[in-house]
Each structure stands twice: as structure tokens, then as C-alpha cells.
Amino acid sequence: MSDSNHPIEGMMDTTLQNIRQMVDINTIIGDPITAPDGTIIIPISKISYGFASGGSDFACKANPDKDFFGGGAGAGVSISPVAFLTISNGNVKMLQIDPYNSSTDRIVGMVPDIVDKVNEMINGKKKKKDEQAAAKQENTETQPQK
Template identity: 55%
Template sequence: MAEHPIEGMMGVTMDKIRQMVDSNTIIGNPITVEGTIIIPVSRVTFGFASGGSDVGQKSTKDMFGGGTGAGVSIAPIAFLVVNDGNVRTIQLMEHMSPVDNAINALPDLVDRLTAFLKKEKKDKKDDAGDKSAEESGTKE
């Protein structure tokens, strides 16, 4: 069975959208400047519409009218800055939604959790060393 013309138009439009919008569009390629890594973050929105009609039912074999369309908006919203193992977010937009605020807080949360876990691991090692010293009678 032959493909309907609207299917071909939709396929071409979706392929063009895929070419424009991929993960590299949202999270950009890292840029390294003097040991600091800068990663651009963008908000991508897109819309897609298609429609068609077989006009005049008397001779539908060759009659078709239709169209497709799409729109893409790409707006830079932030940069992730990685320097000496620390991650910071530099926002470009003043008005943020709760989701944006949560995403903005993530790097700081990761840094705090990492520092906390390292401290806890160190404290456990120190406690184990103190117990070992007490058992051998060498602790002052």
C-alpha cells in the first residue's frame, strides 16, 4: 500500500526537528578556559502541526492538499562552571520557576553532600584509630 502524502511531509518535518534539537542543543559542548570548564545550558521549546485533506471525493486518486509546519525556540538560560572540582550555576534569567530553582540548587547540594561524606569517612577512620590505640594502651 502506498504511503499517503501527509506521512511523507510529517516524516520530513520531524527529521528536520531532530536535526535542530538534540542533547547538544540543551546541554552545550564544554568550553575550557584556563582550567575552568564552562557548559552552556539552554531551554528548548518546539511545536509541530500537520494537516491535509483529499478535496473533492469524486477523484481522490490524485487529489491531496496539505501541509506541515514546526517552530523551534532555543534560549540560553544558564552556564555550569566547573573549577577545582566545584560546580557553580550562573543563571541568565531573573524570573525562575520552582523547577529552575531546584536545578540551580543541585550543584551546591552535590558539593555539600560530597564534603559531608568525606568528613564522615575521615571521622570513622579517626574513631577506628582511637579505638585501636586504646586497645593497645598507647593513647595519651
């Protein structure tokens, strides 16, 4: 029997095809839900999956020209909700369901807040600079020309 037509390949292909049917992008990023106040809520899930297959060829004394094959395959999928994205009045926030499990999770969870604070700081400095420039312009316009 040639390797390209081996029954184990057919079992693996069938298993992977079934996993693909169960898990698509809509499973990870869910369909948006609109709340009565106009807030959009998007569920986010974590998917873990695995599969295994194995088998063996058996020789048959009664029919030595034919190989017999015995095998099996299996798969498992775990889908866990991990967070929700909320969009309300132009603000996007991530609400995590599970507590942070590691320092990396905490850092990733802090990124949106840090970005918001940096933007506020930059906008505050820009506003102050614009106010100073406007005040300076006003002073030059009100002073008499020599």
C-alpha cells in the same frame, strides 16, 4: 488512495526530518569552552519545538477517478540558554541563567549545594572518628603492659 501512501505522511516526515537536522544533542549540551585559567564551561540550553500539519482530499468532477489533495505543514523551534556547567580545579558547579520559576526549579537548583554540604559533613565526621581512633591507639601504645 491507500492510507500508507497519503501525502500528509510525506509532509509530516519532511517536517520531522527538518526538525531533527536543526536539533541535536550538541544544541542542548553545547561544546565545552576552556577559559585561560583552565576552567571548562559547558553551555546548556532548553529546546521547545512543535509542528502541525493538515490537509484534505478533494473530489474532482472532471476526473472522478483521481483524488486531489491540498495541505500544509509547519514547525517552530525555540532554543533558550538556561545554564552553564563549570569545571574548575575538580569542582563542578551549575550556574543558572534564568531565575527559578517554580519551587521545583528551586529544589533542583539546590541539589548540588546540598550534596556538597552532606559530603562535607560525612567527611568531617569520618575525619573526627579517625582522629579519635588514632588518639586511642596512641594511648594504648604509650601505656605500660601489665
